[in-house]
Amino acid sequence: MEVLLDVLISRVNYWVYIVLMMIGLYGIIAKKNLVKKIIGMNILQTAVILFFISIGAKKNATIPIIEHGHDAAHTAVTATHYINPLPHVLMLTAIVVAVATLGVALTLVIKVHQQYHTLEENEILERIREA
Amino acid sequence: MKIGGLILVVILGSVLIYGSLEFPPWGDPASPASSHVSPYYIEKSVEDTSVPNLVTAVLADYRGYDTMFETIVIFTAGIACIFLLRIFRKEETETRLYRHIPTGITLRIEKSGKFPEKSAAFERIDSVWVPHDLIVKTTCRLIVPFIQIFALYVIAHGHHSPxxxxxxxxxxxxxMILYAVAFNLRSATRRMGERLTVLLCTLGVFIYAGTGVLCMLLGLNYLDYSALAGVLGVDPVTARSHGILIVEIGVGIAVMAVMVTLYYNLASAGKHDEGL
Amino acid sequence: MIWQIELLILIIVIILAVGALAVKDLLSAAILFGAYSFMMCLLWAIMGAVDVAFTEASVGAGISTVLFVAAVFRTSRRTED
Incomplete structure (x- = not known):
């Protein structure tokens, strides 16, 4: 029982991220509306980013900005006192790229709407077959 | 489709949850992710670049290539948005709507009619339902400069704070988008036109890539900012700090221009005549 | 970090994600997605990723929502699922 509780406490964060990912993926697969699909894609993206950030977390560590004073330039820095900055860097750029891809995706949505006057996937397919 | 998707998602989720049992515990300082390359960044960053914010140091110096191509991805997205959506055909709308501000009357003027001259009494509006929102406009006019100053602070102080x-x-x-939402898209494009935004997109990427080329011309590797020490007149460590600032400015210009371009094109469906 | 707050925010995040996908009006979905992004930003601030939280607060909760609203305004609000 004790062991099970330990496993639960140390893993519950990861499980929540996996649930978020499942929600996003289900949105992409099952929703028919194109904007809903894009929202699902973004949820999936943020869940993956959240997972990456969480593997950089450290207990009893502070944010990755070195404490510094005017005279403390040469004090040694210990790696365990600071959170791992590498996942932050990779995911920071991923977020900004995510908004750029979101812009292109919404551009395509507007183009599709100009062509077929609907955003529902099944109606678009119907109109393609008619034409 | 829905049932199939649900089954697929549940199978994937259970596989991932099974995989998560092998993971190191949450927040473990000795996990593989934080025990190979990142201790070097944490311990040597101030010594190498004199930048206390580790994220900035790794982003623009150690992994400069990565960030440069991310900037190019954003640039490409802006250009793709223009190519897909922009309609360059100038078609003058048949009728224009004007509001006479002192009385609040909306005038609909046909194409053959005489449009009122630009004055304080008349205001061109996009559609009948646009309210006369003096409070929103005045507040945004007051707030926008402060937002811009804060943005410049964020760019310039990125070495020491998030x-x-x-x-x-x-x-x-x-x-800029707040200005365009509070007023209308025409007054925003008068302030910051399409040519200017596209030019700024390119300028931002050019500043980043040009810094790298300059380092190469001065005899060191691409994006090794310590080569700029002679040009800037400082020691190599401070030169790396200044080099980070230069490329951050380039990134800031490119990102700003791309965001404004995306908004202009999406809000007007490529026509650049009326926004939200 | 305080695990109670983190658990609360994780629950809110899941509710908002389900809500953004389930609601039948695209404008509401866009706004719920903005709220989802903001909660995500709080979660990252709790984990100590201040730069990422700052980016998400400005990008996810700011620009993304505006772009969604602009696209919905230019297309249609109606959806069947």
Whole structure:
């Protein structure tokens, strides 16, 4: 029982991220509306980013900005006192790229709407077959 | 479709949950992710670049290539948005709507009619339902300069506090978008036209890539900012700090211009005549 | 970090994600997605990723929502699922 509780406490964060990912993926697969699909894609993206950030977390560590004073330039820095900055860097750029891809995706949505006057996937397919 | 998707998602989720049992515990300092390359960044960053914010140091110096191509991805997205959506055909709308501000009367003027001259009494509006929102306009006019100053602070102070080119650029773009939402798209494009935004997109990427080429011309590797020591007149460590600032400014300009371009094209469906 | 707050925010995040996908009006979905992004930003601030939280606050909760609203305004609000 004790062991099970330990496993639960140390893993519950990861499980929540996996649930978020499942929600996003289900949105992409099952929703028919194109904007809903894009929202699902973004949820999936943020869940993956959240997972990456969480593997950089450290207990009893502070944010990755070195404490510094005017005279403390040469004090040694210990790696365990600071959170791992590498996942932050990779995911920071991923977020900004995510908004750029979101812009292109919404551009395509507007183009599709100009062509077929609907955003529902099944109606678009119907109109393609008619034409 | 829905049942199939649900089954697929549940199978994938259970596989991932099974995989998560092998993971190191949450927040373990000795996990593989934090025990190979990142201790070097944490311990040597101040010594190498004199930048206390590790994220900025790794982003723009150690992994400069990565960030440069991310900036190019954003640039490409802006250009793709213009190519897909922009309609260059100038078609003058049949009728224009004007509001006479002192009385609040809306005038509909046909194409053959005489449009009122630009004055304080008449205001061109996009559609009948646009309210006369003096409070919103005045508040935004007051707030926008402060947002821009904050954005410049975020870019310039990224070495010592959270922030940097991406965040500052997005906030600068948001200030312009706020202006466009509160007034209308025409007055925003008068302030910051399409040519200017595209030029700024290119300029931002050019500043980043040009810094790298300059380092190469001065005899060191691409994006090794310590080569700029002679040009800037400082020691190599401070030169790396200044080099980071230069590329952050480039990133900020590019991101700002791309965000504004995306908004202009999406809000007007490529026509650049009326926004939200 | 305080695990109670983190658990609360994780629950809110899941509710908002389900809500953004389930609601039948695209404008509401866009706004719920903005709220989702903001909660995500709080979660990252709790984990100590201040730069990422700052980016998400300006990008996810700011620009993304505006772009969604602009696209929905230019297309249609109606959806069947």
């Amino acid at each position: 922030g940097g080119g991406f965040q500052g650029g997005v906030i600068l773009g948001a200030a």
